[in-house]
Amino acid sequence: MPIKKIHRYIAVxxxxxxxxxxxxxxxxxxxxxxxxxxxxxxAVDDNEWTDLGRGRIACTASDPAHDDARDAALSRRA
Ligand SMILES: [Zn+2]
Incomplete structure (x- = not known):
């Protein structure tokens, strides 16, 4: 079996x-x-990552940068 290149999706x-x-x-x-x-x-939805809008997502880390990104996304939806 040769080594093959495949196309897959991951969440970042x-x-x-x-x-x-x-x-x-x-x-x-x-x-x-x-x-x-x-x-x-x-998988993003099942693992409680946050949809930041425009195709961007945030992991579940809790620090000022992540919290600010989530807050900004939520305020745009309000
Ligand atoms: Zn992150």
């Missing part, structure tokens, strides 16, 4: 630029990847 936080990771409390850590943009969006 717009604030810290880190990809979504699973298994961060174990020795096995990985970035989940999806065959469709819709499935990646579902």
């Amino acid at each position: 936080c717009d604030v810290c630029q880190q990809p979504m990771r699973f298994g961060t409390d174990s020795e096995i850590e990985y970035t989940p990847n999806y065959g469709t943009r819709r499935d990646a969006q579902a």
